[in-house]
Structure formats: structure tokens, C-alpha cells
Amino acid sequence: MSGNNFIDYVKFCSRSGHGGPGAVHFRREKHVPKGGPDGGNGGRGGHVILKGNSQLWTLLHLKYRKHVIAENGMPGGSMKSTGADGKDEILEVPLGTVAKDSETGEILCEITEHDQEVILSPGGRGGLGNENFKNSVNQTPRYAQPGEEGETRWVILELKLLADVGLVGFPNAGKSTLLSSVSAAKPEIADYPFTTLTPNLGVVGYRNDQSFVMADIPGIIEGAAEGKGLGLRFLRHIERNSMLLFLVPVDAEDLNKEYEILVDELKRYNPELLDKQRLIALSKTDMLDEELMKEMEQTLSFDVPYVFISSVTGQGIQTLKDKIWQTLNSDR
Numbered sequence: 001m002s003g004n005n006f007i008d009y010v011k012f013c014s015r016s017g018h019g020g021p022g023a024v025h026f027r028r029e030k031h032v033p034k035g036g037p038d039g040g041n042g043g044r045g046g047h048v049i050l051k052g053n054s055q056l057w058t059l060l061h062l063k064y065r066k067h068v069i070a071e072n073g074m075p076g077g078s079m080k081s082t083g084a085d086g087k088d089e090i091l092e093v094p095l096g097t098v099a100k101d102s103e104t105g106e107i108l109c110e111i112t113e114h115d116q117e118v119i120l121s122p123g124g125r126g127g128l129g130n131e132n133f134k135n136s137v138n139q140t141p142r143y144a145q146p147g148e149e150g151e152t153r154w155v156i157l158e159l160k161l162l163a164d165v166g167l168v169g170f171p172n173a174g175k176s177t178l179l180s181s182v183s184a185a186k187p188e189i190a191d192y193p194f195t196t197l198t199p200n201l202g203v204v205g206y207r208n209d210q211s212f213v214m215a216d217i218p219g220i221i222e223g224a225a226e227g228k229g230l231g232l233r234f235l236r237h238i239e240r241n242s243m244l245l246f247l248v249p250v251d252a253e254d255l256n257k258e259y260e261i262l263v264d265e266l267k268r269y270n271p272e273l274l275d276k277q278r279l280i281a282l283s284k285t286d287m288l289d290e291e292l293m294k295e296m297e298q299t300l301s302f303d304v305p306y307v308f309i310s311s312v313t314g315q316g317i318q319t320l321k322d323k324i325w326q327t328l329n330s331d332r
């Protein structure tokens with residue numbers, strides 16, 4: 001689920017159907033020379049609907065749909081028959097999809113549950129047929145309403161990942177390496193910053209048949225909240241994670257400071273992120289010998305629990321998984 005197949009942003013034109021026009025018609029029966037009005041109502045235009053589907057993980061299937069157009073309603077008929085409603089256009093989307101108006105940026109809706117349906121563009125109402133306009137003054141109305149027009153708007157869909165654990169760290173901290181060592185995901189790994197350009201998800205197996213989902217996002221640097229580095233576009237992905245795992249490499253110059261910068265960026269982006277449970281993994285422990293490790297540990301002043309790990313040797317990985325599991329399953 002990594003690399004190019006991950007599409008978390010699409011833009012398309014959503015157009016609901018016009019309502020069908022009402023009919024102008026008069027009854028025709030053999031022995032009734034002047035039948036009354038019997039023109040039926042037009043059908044409703046089709047809606048464009050978003051529907052949550054918990055089996056979907058990306059917006060890839062919508063990548064090439066530039067226009068989503070629902071059917072128009074059918075016109076009303078004689079004998080008060082109502083025209084058929086236009087067929088709705090239903091777009092299935094992963095949970096965590098947010099729809100915005102592309103011009104105003106206004107949030108239109110958020111899909112968070114399986115089978116949740118939200119009308120993105122409502123179809124136009126059908127027009128009333130002339131049968132509705134009969135009154136004591138006018139017994140033979142030659143008027144029927146036209147159908148209401150459908151709506152057209154450009155819409156952006158954005159996906160916020162619904163992973164259980166979000167990895168937070170500077171570029172090169174070893175986030176992708178950790179994800180690849182605990183899951184089947186194959187993110188790109190390299191010794192230069194910003195290797196990861198789009199988020200990667202991996203399912204981490206835990207003991208017997210249990211699992212949780214971990215998300216590796218691009219590295220965060222000082223100033224990210226103001227748009228530095230890859231900036232905001234990726235911070236939004238961790239808003240939904242139920243816990244955050246901070247990765248700080250043991251060879252960092254100042255581990256406390258690195259953690260503080262990360263926390264500060266998250267806080268500036270969205271203070272609610274700090275309500276989430278946090279855990280620190282001190283990564284790349286294979287790079288320090290025991291002596292240096294002990295020395296370094298004396299200097300730590302973290303406000304949340306930490307674990308030493310090495311994705312290369314596997315040291316501490318099981319302990320880390322246990323801690324994550326406990327955290328995810330604690331009621332705080």
C-alpha cells in the first residue's frame with residue numbers, strides 16, 4: 001500500500017441532475033369533451049452522494065473521474081403520472097475522507113463511518129404538473145413548473161489516514177525503516193532527508209491474529225506548521241491517529257530538543273494533537289555502544305514513556321509493539 005498507489009487528494013466537478021419539468025396535459029376520455037388538467041410532476045434530479053466504505057484505503061479509484069454527473073429527472077406525464085427520479089451517482093470513499101468546495105475551501109462533509117451517506121450535490125426538484133394549478137378561477141391551467149436546476153461545483157476530496165499509530169520524526173529518523181521492519185509495507189528508505197513523499201500504511205501483526213495500523217508520514221522539521229519542508233499537507237494525516245509514536249535517533253545532537261521541536265510543531269499546527277497518547281522510540285540504538293547509551297540515558301528528560309529500538313538488529317522492537325498495544329488498549 002505504498003508509493004504511487006496511494007492517492008489522498010482528488011478534484012472533480014460534481015453535477016447533480018436537473019429536476020424533470022412538470023407536464024401540461026388535459027384528460028381525454030371518450031365521453032368527456034373537456035377533461036380537466038392531469039399533467040403530472042417531473043421527477044427529482046439524481047443526487048451526487050458520497051458513501052463511506054471501510055474496505056477502501058485510497059482515493060485512487062476516483063483519480064480519473066473529472067466529471068461526476070447524475071442523471072436528470074424525467075418529465076411528468078399525462079394522467080398525473082410523475083416522471084422517474086434521475087439515478088443518483090454514488091461515490092464510495094474510504095473512511096476519513098473530507099470533501100471541500102474547491103473555490104471557497106469550505107468543508108462540505110466528512111465521512112467517518114461505513115455506509116454513511118452524504119449528499120454532496122442535491123438533485124433539482126421536479127416541477128409541478130398543471131394538475132396542481134387548477135383552482136376555482138382557472139379550471140384549465142396551461143402552466144406547469146419547469147424542473148429545478150441541479151448544482152454544479154468543483155469539489156476536492158482529501159483523505160486523512162485512519163491509522164492507529166502515527167509516526168512522527170525528523171527526516172532520516174528511521175520512520176520508514178521501522179514501518180518496513182514491523183509490517184509488509186515496502187516504503188522507500190534512504191540516507192537523505194525527505195525520502196518519503198507520500199504517506200505509507202502498514203498493518204503490524206501483534207501476537208495471535210491481532211493487528212494495528214501504522215502510518216509513516218514524511219519527516220517534520222522546525223517550521224513545518226508554517227509550511228516549511230513538506231509542511232501542512234502531511235501534518236493533517238496524523239490528526240486521526242489514535243496515538244503518536246515519536247522517533248528520535250540516538251545519534252541526534254540533542255534528543256530532548258529534537259523531541260521538543262516535534263511537539264512544538266504539532267502544537268502549533270493543531271493543539272488537539274497533544275491530547276493524543278504519545279510514546280517515544282529512540283531509534284538506531286545499534287549505533288551506540290552500551291557505555292554511551294548509559295551516559296545518554298542520564299540526560300533524557302522526556303515527559304512520556306520511551307523505548308530503545310533498532311530496526312536493523314530488531315532490538316527493542318517487541319517491547320515497542322507491546323507498549324503500543326498497551327497504549328492503544330488503555331482507557332486512560
Ligand SMILES: Nc1nc2c(ncn2[C@@H]2O[C@H](COP(=O)(O)OP(=O)(O)OP(=O)(O)O)[C@@H](O)[C@H]2O)c(=O)[nH]1
Binds near residue numbers: 169173197217311313
Ligand atoms: N544503523 C541504523 N540505521 C538506520 C536504522 N533505521 C534507519 N536507519 C537508516 O537511516 C536512514 C534513514 O532511514 P529512513 O527510514 O528512510 O528514515 P525516514 O525517517 O523515513 O526519513 P524521511 O522519509 O526522509 O523522513 C537510512 O539510511 C536507514 O538505513 C537503524 O535502526 N539503525
Ligand SMILES: [Mg+2]
Binds near residue numbers: 188
Ligand atoms: Mg521515510
